Each structure stands twice: as structure tokens, then as C-alpha cells.
Amino acid sequence: MTKAQLKEDLRLYWYKFSRNKLSVVGLCIVLLSILCAIFAEIITPYPQHAKEFVDFNQASLAPCRAFICGTDIFGRDIFTRLIFSCRGALSMTVVVLSISVPIGVFLGLIAGYYHGTWADTIIMRTADVFLSLPSLMLAMAIAAVLKPGMRSSMIAVTAMWWPWYTRQVYGMASSLRNEYFVKNAELIGASRLHILFREILPNCLSSVFTKMALDVGWVILIGASLSFVGLGEQPPTPAFGQMISEGARYMPDLWWMTVFPALAIAFIILGFNFFGDGIRDMLERGR
Template identity: 55%
Template sequence: MNRTLAVLLRNPLSLLGLILVALVVLSAVFADFIAPFPLHRGAVVDFANFNKPPEWPYIFGTDLVGRDLFSRILYAYRISLILGVVVLAIAVPIGVAIGLFAGYLGGWTEYVLMRITDVFLSIPPLVLAMSMMGLLEPTLTNGMIAVTAMWWPWYTRLVYNLARSEKEEGYVLAAEIIGASKLHVMFREILPNCVPSILTKMTLDFGFVILIASSLSFLGLGVQPPTPDLGSMVAEGAKYLPDSWWLTVFPGLAILVAVFGFNLIGDALREILGAEQ
């Protein structure tokens, strides 16, 4: 772990990714202390300062009802990170468990589990999430459910391929010979060797989860006003381009910073952990 961190810090691009992700996380965690107008995260109206361009004290400008965009972006980061953590915390264990069972047990178990997985994989992810959100009330919880439903199959496919390869290795055969149970072989022998690939994919996916969630909000199917959300802020501001450019540019840049940061770290981890295996 220390070696991996040292390598990340020596690589300029991965270091940039760490800095960007750290800024996003710190902004979300300490939004209550950083935001100059914390009350603007909710249903606040200040028509005396509506639609102001970037100027002090509104460094990112204000929206159409006078709320400070900088403050709302900080709280929107908090929503995005919560969604990313919850989605991956649910999708990864489900996908990993199904992939291990299918890849190691084979036979009818493999056939049934992988055909179900293929059905989900055959549907474009955003279309699947939009279909679910069309049936559910557009809330943060339902948004998490919709994104989770489209994410677990990718981990199933990844771990399935890894498990099929690993089960022919000598250490697995040795565990089977001494009488280890199937669950022991899957979760204590095969799974640890899959962790580097899973960790790399999780890092890359965190940015994509934020992007997909923002896309749903952009279409009006995600987090609903007055709760600040990056996607809905971009959608709102797009109606007033190019005159009120700050309404769209700053939330869009906020999405870019988060996705770019996680992608840089994920790419670096893929190279480092791939080289160590």
C-alpha cells in the first residue's frame, strides 16, 4: 500500500488526480464551513442579487433566484459523493459475489447467472437508469437504486473472467486437495487475487457514477430542486446561454474536475497494480 501511494505521488498525472479528488472530497465534507452562504443550498430567494455574474462575494455568480452558485456546488459535491459511495457499496459486493459463483462453480450456475447478467449488459446503462427513474419518483434514494441496477453486471463480468482464470492456478488446486470448502476457495483464495482489478475499476467507476447521476438530473430524473445537484444546475443554466454563462460553466467544470480526478487515479492504479501482479 505504501509503495502504491509512493508511486502515485511520483507520477505527475496521478498526483494531479489525487489533488483534484482531495479538493472534491474536502469541499463536500467541509461544505458547512467553506460555503460563504450555507443557507443557499435550500429554498432561499434573494431577488436583490439574482443572476449576478462572478463578483465578490459571489465568486461563481448567483442563479435566477439570487442563490450563491459556489455554495450550491459545494453541497452538490456532497450529494454526488454520497450517491457514488452508496452505489458502489451495493453494486460491488453483488457483482463480485455473482461473478465468483459463476466463474468458480461453472455448469448450470454459471449459465443461469451469466445469462441474467448478459440481459442487463445488453441494455445501454443510461437507458436502463432512465427507464427505472421513469417508473419511480425522482428522489436521491431512487436515483441510487436506478444507478445500482445498471452497475453490478460490470463487476460480475469482470470477476467472472478473473475467477475462471484463477481457478486453474496451483494455489486453488492445492486448497481443493486439502479439503477446503468451495466458499473458502472463492472468498479466501480467489477473491484476494481479484482485488487489484476490482479496486482499479471502482476508482474509475466513481467518476462515471457521478457523470451518470448528473446526466439523470440534467434530464429531470435525478435529485429534485431545491436540493443542489450538478446536473440539474447545468440544465437550468443551459436555457440562458450565452448571456448568463456562469450558470452552466461552473457546475459543468465541477463535474469535469470530479470525473477527471477519479479517472487519473484509476488509470495510474491500473498501471501500478497491473505491473505488481
């Protein structure tokens, strides 16, 4: 593909993406939160507050000029801790999606292409078992069995996330396998791998990407829920859910301890959902 063509393609994608202004807003929020997560030490006024830090002289301060979101009962700046929580939440999303999506998509492809065989039965019934349990309950159960912490919450969310992708790709693959171009590939003597990864997979990818973009918000939310019940990131490292649950004890007097983390979650999830909608518009066929 030539350079000019690539440029043309990118322009078309941007055109489709930016037709909806909300997607652009979403993109901004996404970029902002990614930047915050990467450069947390530079952006935040008190990076040491994200670790073990106690200063009762400045404890429980309401939002003011020095602490724009106020401080918690140990005197730590809430704004700083929010930015650092962002880092945890996003890294969790990246890990969860980059493990669960390839696994889910691969299993879905196999099950879909070998539709109606024992491979299909084993994979899809296993996926059904995972899907039949309420997702948060399952994640909590897994996270509770393992040692509480960031890693076990990642494992828990990954374990409950792959079946969604398996289901989606399964549905597409099992209808694509009957398409003429797949039959045609069989006719020219293409190998199984070629048919799975060159003929069927590329036709599923746009919906997988769309789902991924829309799922980021949900992974953050599930992660926050886990840390709210104490199964996520352990103190003193900050996390959204953990900050909310801590602050909830001091409602309504120290309202800033709860309200700001909650707003931050809402803000990020909203941003990712708008962004996901934009991705969907972008990857839709046609102009």
C-alpha cells in the same frame, strides 16, 4: 505483519502511485472534493443558499467578488450550490459502489467458479440482459418508474452497475479455478468458501479496486445525466445536472449558470480518472 514492514509496504505503494505526477494531481482533486463534500457548510460563504432561498435583489449577478461564480435567477450563490452538489454526487458514488460492487463481485465469483453449470448460466445471462441495454437508458427507465429523487436514481445506477463487476470477476475466476493453487487447495480438503474467498477472491481484488477507482467518475457522470433530465435530486437541493439544465434555458446571457457546473463536473471526473490510473499503477504486480 510487523510495523516496520507495513511502513515499507506503504512506501512502496506510494512510490508506485506517485511515479505518475498526474495521479498525484488526481489524488489532490479527490481529496479536495471529499473535503468540500464533508465540510460544505463551513467552506461555503452562503450555506443557506443550498436550501429554499429567494432574494431577487441579487438575482442573475455575473461573477464578482461577493459571488465568485455569480448567482442564479433566484439570487442564490452558484459557488455554494456547486459545493453542495459535490456532496450529493459523492454520496451517490459511495452508495452505488458499495452496494453494486460486493453484489457484482460475489455473483461473478460464484459464476466463475461453477463455470459451465446452471449457476453460471443463470447469473451470466441475467448480467447479459442488463449489459445489453444502453446503461443510461436503463437507468432512466428505472428512475422514471420509481418516484424521482436521489434514492431512486441511486437504485437505478446500482442496478445497471453490478453486471460490469460480475463480468470482470467472472472472467478472472473462471480462469483462476484451473490454476494449480486452487486445485491444491481442493487437494488439502479446503472448503468451498475457503476456495472462493481465500484463494480466488484475493487474486481478483486488485483489478476490482482499479475498476472502482476509475468508475467513480462514471457514476458521477451518470448521476449528473439523470439529474439533468430531472430524475435525480429534486429542487431546491442542488445537483450538477439539474443546475446545468436550469442554466441552459438562460444561455448565453447568464452563461455562468451553466458553465461553472459543467466545469465542476469535468474537474471532478478528471481528478477521479487520474486517481484511478494511479491506483492501477499502484496495484500492478512487480516494481
